[in-house]
Amino acid sequence: MSKNQMSGAQILLKALADQGVDVVFGYPGGAVLPIYDEFFKQNKIRHILVRQEGGAVHAAEGYARSTGKVGVVLVTSGPGATNAVTGLLDAMMDSVPLVCICGQVPTHLIGNDAFQEADTTGITRPCTKHNYLVKNVDNLARRIHEAFYVAKSGRPGPVVIDFPKDVMMGHADYVPPAKVVHKSYKPQIKGDLAKIEQAVKIMAGAKKPLIYAGGGVINSGPGASQLLTQLVQATDFPCTLTLMGLGALAASDKHFLGMLGMHGTYEANMAMHDCDVMVCVGARFDDRVTGRLDAFSPDSVKIHIDIDPSSINKNVHVDLGIVGDVGHVLEDMIKLWKSGQKRADEKAMKSWWKTINKWRERKSLDYDRAAKNIKPQYAIERLYELTKKQNEVYITTEVGQHQMWAAQHFHFERPNRWMTSGGLGTMGYGLPAAMGVQLAHPKALVIDIAGEASILMNIQEMSTLVQYNLPVKVFILNNEYMGMVRQWQELLHGGRYAESHMQALPDFVKLAEAFGGVGLRAEKKEQLDDVIGEMIECDRPVIADICVDKLESCYPMIPSGAAHNEMIFGPEDETDDPVTEDGMVLV
Numbered sequence: 001m002s003k004n005q006m007s008g009a010q011i012l013l014k015a016l017a018d019q020g021v022d023v024v025f026g027y028p029g030g031a032v033l034p035i036y037d038e039f040f041k042q043n044k045i046r047h048i049l050v051r052q053e054g055g056a057v058h059a060a061e062g063y064a065r066s067t068g069k070v071g072v073v074l075v076t077s078g079p080g081a082t083n084a085v086t087g088l089l090d091a092m093m094d095s096v097p098l099v100c101i102c103g104q105v106p107t108h109l110i111g112n113d114a115f116q117e118a119d120t121t122g123i124t125r126p127c128t129k130h131n132y133l134v135k136n137v138d139n140l141a142r143r144i145h146e147a148f149y150v151a152k153s154g155r156p157g158p159v160v161i162d163f164p165k166d167v168m169m170g171h172a173d174y175v176p177p178a179k180v181v182h183k184s185y186k187p188q189i190k191g192d193l194a195k196i197e198q199a200v201k202i203m204a205g206a207k208k209p210l211i212y213a214g215g216g217v218i219n220s221g222p223g224a225s226q227l228l229t230q231l232v233q234a235t236d237f238p239c240t241l242t243l244m245g246l247g248a249l250a251a252s253d254k255h256f257l258g259m260l261g262m263h264g265t266y267e268a269n270m271a272m273h274d275c276d277v278m279v280c281v282g283a284r285f286d287d288r289v290t291g292r293l294d295a296f297s298p299d300s301v302k303i304h305i306d307i308d309p310s311s312i313n314k315n316v317h318v319d320l321g322i323v324g325d326v327g328h329v330l331e332d333m334i335k336l337w338k339s340g341q342k343r344a345d346e347k348a349m350k351s352w353w354k355t356i357n358k359w360r361e362r363k364s365l366d367y368d369r370a371a372k373n374i375k376p377q378y379a380i381e382r383l384y385e386l387t388k389k390q391n392e393v394y395i396t397t398e399v400g401q402h403q404m405w406a407a408q409h410f411h412f413e414r415p416n417r418w419m420t421s422g423g424l425g426t427m428g429y430g431l432p433a434a435m436g437v438q439l440a441h442p443k444a445l446v447i448d449i450a451g452e453a454s455i456l457m458n459i460q461e462m463s464t465l466v467q468y469n470l471p472v473k474v475f476i477l478n479n480e481y482m483g484m485v486r487q488w489q490e491l492l493h494g495g496r497y498a499e500s501h502m503q504a505l506p507d508f509v510k511l512a513e514a515f516g517g518v519g520l521r522a523e524k525k526e527q528l529d530d531v532i533g534e535m536i537e538c539d540r541p542v543i544a545d546i547c548v549d550k551l552e553s554c555y556p557m558i559p560s561g562a563a564h565n566e567m568i569f570g571p572e573d574e575t576d577d578p579v580t581e582d583g584m585v586l587v
Helices: 008-018 030-040 053-067 079-083 085-093 120-127 137-152 165-169 193-204 215-219 222-235 266-274 326-339 346-360 376-387 401-409 430-440 461-467 483-492 508-515 525-537
Strands: 023-026 046-049 071-075 098-104 130-133 158-164 209-213 239-241 256-259 277-281 301-306 320-323 393-397 445-451 473-478 518-522 542-547
Touching: 008 030, 008 137, 008 165, 023 053, 023 430, 030 071, 030 098, 030 165, 046 461, 053 071, 053 079, 053 085, 053 098, 053 430, 053 461, 071 079, 079 085, 079 098, 079 120, 085 098, 085 120, 085 158, 098 120, 098 137, 098 165, 120 130, 120 158, 130 137, 137 158, 158 165, 193 277, 193 301, 193 320, 193 326, 209 222, 209 266, 215 222, 222 326, 239 266, 256 266, 256 401, 266 346, 277 326, 301 326, 376 401, 376 445, 376 473, 376 525, 393 401, 393 430, 401 445, 401 473, 401 483, 430 445, 430 461, 461 508, 473 508, 473 525, 508 518, 508 542, 518 525, 525 542
Parallel strands: 023 046, 023 071, 071 098, 098 158, 130 158, 209 239, 209 277, 239 256, 277 301, 301 320, 393 445, 445 473, 473 542, 518 542
Antiparallel strands: none
16 A cells, blocks of 8 residues: 555545545544544534534535535434435535535445445435445546535536445545546536527516515525616516525515415415516426416516526426526526517506506514514514614524415525525424524524424434534514414314324523523513514623514415415404315315
8 A cells, every 4th residue: 555545534534625524524433433533633624513414414504504615514324324314415405505414334345234234325316416335445536526616507406325344444545636527417508699699578568567586595595686686676576485585585675575375475476367468587497486376477578597497498488598507697687688678568568667666565574563462473573673783684484374474574685694494394494504503603693493393303413513613592472382384283273283282392591501501582562672682792602582473373374376466364254265285275
């Protein structure tokens, strides 16, 4: 063996360092001990010891989504890898760039049902962008660098490296590739200029246009959000954002109609239904956005810009598909619009904005502000008002009603400040994701807006926060129910609240203190501002238990199987029509 050769474990850490990795989230086990031994010998890359592998992946997601970098995870074989699967699928659905290194039994034992063996490549193939089983240490360096290329190129996503123990302990020369060029994966970055010209021509002829933007704008980098803003302002077109796209256009921009979809604003959904030209930028026509497909934006000419060609015409047929990075396409679109001195029909646009402003007067996000108890919407509004003067505020969420209220009532002016589980809807996402965000932005205020049910999914990560002095704030909207489940049971199942009431909840104040953090509670409206203020000022992990109205439902809402112009605004609008088990109205 040459004295210049390195072990597989050493090659891994060297490749990670060369990729600029500064933090890895992980949990040790027998199959990865050679890697952990190398971690012990160095101090260039920080390792964060989570309390369960699922938390490691969500933490890496929070890190990646708040920085634009690739998040890195290290787990052991067998249950370590399978515990990571939910997070990997979450990252796949929401286009988050991750590299997950999974330990594996030695190559000669693969397929023998060895101790802590799992078919990791088989299990993760459907829930990752790509995966590798590395059987030869000579190929290791290239595979690691290639994994980072795949994870962050094109539509981002998670990549798994299945790493047998004998390959970790084998030796080879570390020869990093001069340039990673995948022989089969070469995403198209620049859009077809002729198609972009066609799109601009269609936009100029619009009388009731709408720009519909999603998480792809944020994934493209901060420049894409700036370009989206420029396009919106140059055209004077109204713009709506998906749940994943919040922050891509400032919430204070007069062109912003709010979020659209199942719990979106009335004006956004009505504009989507009535528009004559719809420009979809970096979104994928998710079912929570489209509602009933045969009634989705029925009279519009549809333009779809996306870097993922498989997304175009997948759910909704469009009239013009442009494959490319949205940042590059938006740049060309703006140039063509300005150079051609394009302007939409002024009279028609004035009429369109008059209609939109009439819809805005409906105040679809309003609620009972005179209520004596703490309404969850009010709690979010006060949280926003009391934190908006902070230099840097990052919000993560768990999944449920609180997630939708946060999307509706917390206003984002910049991209990468909002981290939530959109496609998979993973309960337990918010706390570990906030941990990853706080590590990436140690001086920022990081808040996980949570529900009392969802927070318990990964509450053990409070221990990680305390160990590493990460002052994440957990803001629980505690209504003692799995609120969204209860709401659907009320809407579709005759108020039969089967297993949705959270009995035997812990005392969250004492629980925070048991972990070594700080616990706070607000039971009355007049206590709320003081609790939020104390939470903000605290330099330790905090759980703030906010006791909100137990039976408040999240409105407005497009019922499952309904169209955008069939929104309901409260219990008085709920249908008595018979429904199927999946919520489709039978007509």
